[in-house]
Amino acid sequence: MNSESLMDCERRNVEKLKRFQLPNYFKKIGLGLLLVSLVAIFLNKYLFEQDGLRILFRYGMLLGLLFIAISKEKLEDELIAQLRLQSYSIAFVLGVLYSLAAPFIAYGVDLLQSKEAVIKELGDFTVLWMLLIFQVVYFETLKRMHK
Amino acid sequence: MTNQVKVQRAIHNITQDDLAKEIGVSRQTINSIEKNRYVPSTILALKLSRKFNVTVNELFNLEDADG
Numbered sequence: 246m247n248s249e250s251l252m253d254c255e256r257r258n259v260e261k262l263k264r265f266q267l268p269n270y271f272k273k274i275g276l277g278l279l280l281v282s283l284v285a286i287f288l289n290k291y292l293f294e295q296d297g298l299r300i301l302f303r304y305g306m307l308l309g310l311l312f313i314a315i316s317k318e319k320l321e322d323e324l325i326a327q328l329r330l331q332s333y334s335i336a337f338v339l340g341v342l343y344s345l346a347a348p349f350i351a352y353g354v355d356l357l358q359s360k361e362a363v364i365k366e367l368g369d370f371t372v373l374w375m376l377l378i379f380q381v382v383y384f385e386t387l388k389r390m391h392k
Numbered sequence: 393m394t395n396q397v398k399v400q401r402a403i404h405n406i407t408q409d410d411l412a413k414e415i416g417v418s419r420q421t422i423n424s425i426e427k428n429r430y431v432p433s434t435i436l437a438l439k440l441s442r443k444f445n446v447t448v449n450e451l452f453n454l455e456d457a458d459g
Contacts, residue, residue, distance in 0.1 A: 322417040323433050324424055391424045 267316040275312025282306040310377035328387040336380035398426045400444040415439045
């Protein structure tokens with residue numbers, strides 16, 4: 246295989262990756278998974294209190310949101326593609342700002358409540374959750390604005 | 393950029409929904425173009441001009457603000 250065909254192959258793979266989206270019915274699967282995981286996480290908090298289950302349900306919530314985020318609309322046209330792109334970029338910026346600001350806000354709140362205040366880093370779950378929530382909410386808002 | 397899509401649609405007596413179906417986009421896309429909230433791609437502009445049997449320049453006009 247020469248270098249040109251290697252580059253073509255790589256370009257094709259990148260194009261495939263760029264266009265990758267789940268079918269529309271994954272929106273419903275994602276929403277179901279998200280709701281079930283949310284209910285389960287509350288039940289676990291007050292009934293079972295198991296760390297293993299909590300992690301499992303958190304994964305369920307993230308996976309549910311991811312399914313919603315990357316599944317196609319019923320009619321996927323160029324306007325939707327542009328709105329999706331905008332929602333990804335705003336989610337990225339808001340996610341980074343949130344990750345930077347949240348530890349200091351939590352620190353300030355602890356100080357005001359006269360608790361022992363320590364600056365704590367956000368966990369990976371919180372960062373991913375916020376990124377996905379920002380993307381899904383902003384995308385839906387943009388779609389509503391273009392109705 | 394301004395456009396004559398709504399005018400052309402009225403001339404051809406076609407609804408947003410029917411136009412959207414004919415050129416393979418959503419009604420929201422046609423509505424956003426008409427309200428100047430969305431600038432279509434070259435492909436979509438060509439499809440619209442072909443549908444209305446006018447040139448792209450007759451359908452879309454640059455404004456001073458576009459530079």
